[in-house]
Structure formats: structure tokens, C-alpha cells
Amino acid sequence: MIAIIGGGKMGEALLAGLLATGHDPAGLLVTEPHGPRAEELRTTYGSTVVPAAEAARQADTLILAIKPQDMVDLLDTIAAELRPGALVVSIAAGITTSLLEKHLGAGIPVVRAMPNTPAVVGAGMTAITGGVHTTGDQLDHAEALLRAVGDVVRVPERHMDTVTALSGSGPAYFYFIAETMIEAGVAMGMTRTTAHRLVTRTISGAATMLDSSGEHPVVLREAVTSPGGTTAAAVRELERHGVRTAFADAIEAARDRSRDLSEG
Template sequence: MIAIIGAGKMGEALLAGLLATGCEPGDVLVAEPVRQRADDLRERYGVDGVPATEAARRAETLILATKPQDMVAVLNEIADHLTARHLVISVAAGITTSVLEKHLSDRGAVVRAMPNTPALVGKGMTAVCGGTHTTDTQLDQAERLLRSVGEVVRVPERHMDTVTAVSGSGPAYFYFVTEAMIEAAVAMGLPRATAEVLARRTIAGAATMLEESGEHPVMLRENVTSPGGTTAAALRELERHGVRTAVTEAVDAARARSRELSEG
């Protein structure tokens, strides 16, 4: 039995992914304190809604998808109902395995996961790391569950803040670039609807090529860039304005903020 505690967007994405990849509704519990939300999920997916304490008693695997600021309260609520058989997977940003273990009094094994929002469309990228008592077999189990919404990689916990900066925050960087492309085209007289289609499909197509071709991004960029051509002129401006440095500093700032959040 699997229980998802907290059914916001990420919790629902995980629920939908699990059901789409073979889990039966009867094998999944959802603990969601907002009654209307719990009723909606029950109607939509056919799963039982239960209190968090009941979820902890009935399920051996718990996926904690609550907001980071609510996590300690949830951990304290379920701690007395956990045993060594439990596997607890947290997808809350900034919550370390040491925090999980401390508030669960080392009951059960814990896994820290950092998914990103493309998980909502089954294209997520999630990094995982285990706690002090977590075995490779339990990490394998967590990875299998999280693959229901995309790809999964295993990293040492010391790298989780960098993961957050690259893949957790990363989608926002691409949305920012897409927004800038649209606004530039509109400023040059292109109708907004046309600009949005061109920018959106260009970004999506480029991402697909990067994923499916297996080519390094440098090679793909060079394939687009003819000597003395339009792309070369554009890239010169990006370099002149320090875009590469700005991206590096942005990722570093996100990593630093993630560290601050992890430290409380």
C-alpha cells in the first residue's frame, strides 16, 4: 500500500502517474486535509481519502508532498505510527534527510527527492538520495515510484542544492527566455499570438532535439550557426551582454538559497 500525504499539484501528479503505470486505486491512499480537495480526488481517481495518521498505519510507503513549511507538523503527526517497515519519501524542497530522521525518531527509512514541475505532464526530472538507514533496495523502490512522472537520478545529498538550482528551478529559466523572445518579436511588430506559437514551439522542438539526438548542446548550437549568419549575429550579442555569466550566477544564487532553506 502507498499513501500520498499532501495532494497539491505535485501530489496529484504523483497520484496520476502511479495509477497510469500500473497501481490500482485500491492500492493508493491520499491524505489531504482540505475536504473538498479530497472529495475531488476520490471522484476523479477512485482512491480513498484518509487522515495522515491512518495513512501511516495502513501504508508501508509514504510519499510526503506537503508544503515545506508544513512538513515538520506532518512528521510529528505520523511519527508514532511508523515502524522499521516504512519507507518515507519526501518531495518537499529543502527538507533534508537529517530533518526527516530527527522528527521521525529514526523510525523507517527516508528518501529525499527533488522533482520539478514538468512532472505534472509526465516529463519530470527527479533526483533522489537516501538517509542514514536507507538501503539501495529501498532507493530502488523510491526510484521506481518516481519514474511514474519522468526520469530519476541518484545523487549524494551534498549535491541536492545544485540539483534544485539546475532542474528544480531550471524550467523557470526556459520560461523566462521564452517570454523574452515573445516580447522581442511583439516589439518588432509580430502579432502576439504568432510570436507565442513561434517561441513556444521553437523551445519545445529544441528541447526534444536535445533529448532525443544525444548530441552535446554545443554541437546542436553549432549546427544552427552559419558563419556570418543571423544566428552568429545573435549569439555575439548574447555573449556581449554576458548571458552565459548571468546564467551561471543565477544557478549559483538558486543553489545558495536552497542551502539557506535547508538550514532552516
């Protein structure tokens, strides 16, 4: 039995992904305290909605998909109810394995995971790391579950704050670029609909090419950049305005903020 505690966007994405990859609805529980939202999940997915303590009593694997600020209260609620050998997977930003272990008690296997919002459309990127009591088989199990919403990579926990900065926050950087490009097109007289379509397909196509080609991004960029051409002029302006440095500084700021959240 698998329990997803939290019926927000990420919780729903996991629920939908698990069902789409063949999991039996009878083997999935959901905890969602907000009545109308619980009814929506029940109606849409045929989910059994139960309180968190009941989910802990029934489930062999619990996925905690709640806000970081609510995590300690939840852990204290479910700690005494967990089944022997149950695996606890947290997808809350900044929640360390040591914090999970501290509140759940000795010997509880835990996995810290950092997904991103493209999981909602099955194109997520998730990094995972195990706690001190987590076996290789349990980490395999967590990875298999999270692959229901996209790709998964394993990293040492010391890199999880960098993961948050790169892939957790990463979609926002691309949306920021897309917004800027669309607005530039509109400012030059193009309709917003056409600019949106051009930019969206360009970004998704470039991402697909980067992923499938195996080439370094510098190689792909240089292939577009003819000497003295339009792209060269654009890149020169980006470099003049320090865009590369600004992005690096932004990613470091996100990493540092993730560290602050991890330390409470």
C-alpha cells in the same frame, strides 16, 4: 499500500502517474485536509482520502508532498504511527534526510527527492538520495514510483541543492526565455498567438534534439550558427550583454537559497 500526503499539484501528479502506470486505486491513499480539494481528488481518481496519522498506520510507503514549512509538524504527527519498515519519501525542497530521520525516529528509512513541475505532464526530472537507514532495494522502490512522472537520477545528498538550482528551478528559466522571445516577436509586429507557437515549438524541439542526439550543446549551437549569419549576430549580442554569466550567477543564487532553506 502507498500513501501520498498532500493533494497539491505535485501530489496529484504522482497520484495520476501511479494510476496511469498500473497501480491499483485500492492500494493508494491520499491525505488532503482541505475539504473541497479532497472531494475533487476522490471524485476524479476514486481515491481514498484519510488523515495523515491513518495513512501512516496503513501505508508501507509514504510520499510527503507538502510545503517545506509544514514538514516538521507533519513528521511529528506521523512518527509514532508508522508501520515497522515503512519507507518515507519527501519531495519537499530543502528537507534533508537528517531532518527526516531526526523527527521520525531511529532506524526509519527515508528518501529525499527533488522533482520539478513538468512532472504534472509526465515529463518530470527527479533526483533522489537515500538516508543512512535506506537500503538499495528501498531506493529502487522509490525510484520506480517516481518514474511514474518522468525520469529519475540518483545523486549524493551534497548535490541536492545544485539539483534544486538546475532542474528544480530550471523550468522557470526556460519559461523566462520563452516569455522574452515571445515579447520580442510581438514588439516586431507578430501576433502573440503566432509568436507563442513558434517559440514553444522551437524550445520543445531543441530540447528533444539535445536529449536524443547525445551531442554537446556547443556542437548543436554551432550547427545553427553560420559565420556572419543571423544566429551569429544574435549570439554576439547575448555575449555582449553577459547573458552566460548572468545565468551562471542565477543558478548559484538558487543553489545558495536552497542551502539556506536546508539549514532552516
